[in-house]
Amino acid sequence: MATTATRKSFGQVLLELGGKDENIVVLDADLSKSTMSKMFADKYPGRFFEMGISEANMIGVGSGLALAGKKPFICSFACFVTGRYDTIRISVAYSEAPVRIVGTHAGIGIGEDGNSQMGLEDLGLMRGLPHMTVIQPADDIETRQAVTWMAENDVPSYIRLTRQNVKDVNGPDYTFKIGKAVELVPGSDITIMATGGPVYHAVDAAGLLKKQGISAGVVNIHTIKPIDVEAINKYAKLTGHVITVEDHNTIGGLGSAVAEVLAESGAGKLNRHGLKDAFGESGTYQDLYKKYRLDAEGIVSVVKEIFDK
Template sequence: MTKYTDQGKQDTRSGFGAGMTELGRTNPNVVTLCADLIGSLKIDTFIKENPERFFQVGIAEANMIGMSAGLTIGGKIPFATSFANFATGRVYDQIRQSVAYSGKNVKICASHAGVTLGEDGATHQILEDIGLMKMLPGMTVINPCDFNQTKAATIAIAAHEGPVYLRFGRPKVANFTPVDQKFEIGKALMLSKGTDVTILATGHLVWESLIAAERLEAQGISCEVINIHTIKPLDEEAILKSVKKTGCVVTAEEHNYLGGLGESVARTLAMQLPTPQEFVAVKDSFGESGTPDQLMEKYGLNNKAVEEAVLKVIKRK
């Protein structure tokens, strides 16, 4: 299998901040709104360099979404930023009516997603956001895997016409994708070719899947690892091509197994290519307080869980 090297652990929210800094220097129509979380979203440099293009709305997320929708009418490209829990669950009605239904060019950019938010606990962790967002007609949903890819995705969505939900995280994780990568919305990335099982991973679980695939290779199991950075639109062509070859699939995500990547893949396979599938995801529960590593272990969201799922699904072929 293809070997990947961790270039140095970095948090994906800092990748978003780096992307915003570049957009601030290259796209005069980009504006940013924040619900009192400037430091957490890493947008300090954008604000310092473009103070007239930043709006601090305070703890008023619903107002932030309404303002963002209005700004698009004047040709601006608003990036509305907050924690994932507050950027989706708290303001779902406003997103549905003012952004999705109206087809407004708003970019909802959400940090601290999943259980890796850690010690803040279940009230701040969200494991339903991908499901909430992907069900909205016309909403693009993106979940990049590391610092470099989050930066590339941030820049790419500014050029995309239409509402976008961009999801990223708090902890420092392996940074292994190319610095100069081209981010194509809706195009899955083949990371490692294999013949025995397809592993479709998103977000923090991509690196964990690569670790699992390397260990499985030592056991004589050839894993095809694909980075599904775009949940919607889903790259069904890439998924079906791989699964036709391998005959079984594991999906891996830091999200509830209800409503996430796994269910989107299951729908695709049920309609076009019924295939044994195992889910690495949270099994319909809320999170709790703990370190990111502790929570990933408890909820079965690490390379060990991916390895176990592969061994299980291969027996079902």
Template sequence: MAKATRLSFGEELAELGATHPDVVVFDADLSKSTQSQLFAAKYPARFFEMGIQEHNMIGAAAGMALSGKKPFICSFSTFVVGRFEVIRMSVGYTEANVTVVGTHCGVAIGEDGYSQMALEDIALMRTLPNMTIIQPADDRETKAVVRFLADYDHPAFLRLTRQGLEDVHGDDYTFEFGKADVLKDGSDAVIFATGGVVKHALDAASDLQADGMNIRVVNIHTIAPLDIDYVVQAAKETGKVITIEDHSIVGGLGGAVAEVLGEHHPTRMKRIGMQSYGRSGTPAGLYEYYGLDKNGLKGQIKDFLHKS
């Protein structure tokens, strides 16, 4: 069953409340959307409704982190990461143990349109030297990541979806922080995908297998610190690299992989993602429009493999 990673997050955080008395949760008037409401209902004294004051939410959470708490601060990613300079100073440079939880990432939020879509948040957060960035791809992985972050002692950014995601992992999945997660083997090319589009990438690669293209699919849940060794190894083994993300291709996963390969092992690359502002539409309609659905991905992957 498709499940939004924001819901998986909310459920797991509410579970962790019992075992992690230091965990506190902040929201900026979007708790029903971010699903921090699930924690709020169980632990009202440790939930802080800050109103529509994202700057102050970030700073107050930093103050609580500096006085011994483990804050998770929740909003739409574009609203919270959009207050980047406060994150930069009060969380990053201050080394405050705050997890920034940004939901409603990418064009897949649909009808609300560009103002609510985070398409640049990974790019911004990647510039902070001590910011860990994790984007899970399904329910199981999200819950494992939330458990990991509850015990993590550094600034972190957790990027979550509004839309439901199909499972890409089985019951035996173990989350390994900072490690590339190989979902499908292949030797003709490698796809690095992250977040909500991982399943689309996997489906596209499975279809292309039938056409004789043997494409590896790798889920990159930890965007920072990136698994540089694996990225370089996969580039060497396949010779062709594709990145897929519901985010700007500038500075996101595509940018991160390009930077690594440019320095360590220059390789032919195709970055698939957003290259414009978003717009309103149905989530499925927007993925088709921007070429991020299975068919759109297949076409772009085939073009790239035929040309290179």
């Protein structure tokens, strides 16, 4: 099965979109080689603006370009771009400026660079903004279609992408629908709701759990906002128990979004798995996913703890 970093899928599809729509402009803050916006920059230098290490200004310039009718994609690491929160709040969300915000290097999956480079609170930040659509794709084909959706829709949006390679979880006939969760594995005992980098680990975990007699379904939540209320309630009722899995703080991210839905509906029980009110640290991606139990074995152990109680 093919693996790719979703930031790379982003860079490739942005290049393709650039050839189809000359209103697309791209801004980066000295990380174009890492965010992969460089592919666009090399092909369309007249529509690429290197803003230097000045994220707040990049966000504001993106706002002006958007209000003038362009389709700006502004790119940096998730932590750096969403760290300039007030500028996004006023110049993008409140202004209803259709800026496409791209945050790469999501979560502990970035590895050795450590916590200061890890976006671990960005989903919570972006989810809290009125008018903001928040997307986190799980694989190559989903990223391509999600980025295309962003290009085609004139609304403020945020997409969160991985540094590390992720395995495909969707087939070649996959169709991305904004705001609609995707069932990847059917299950009857518990539903794992995952997003982003850990999704394929969740699929692998479901396979391991099956061998141990636990029928765990896996649902990929690629749109964090608007959250798919209907699907969350449906799967919660179906299996009675939901566990969210994300490479993000459990406060503010997918776990919180699902908790809000289930608290209001009472459709099922919930456990949240991810970074538990904690910062990240240095290490290889594999070692970190093992330590924080975001790989398949880790997810299996977390699910089994729920059943053992």
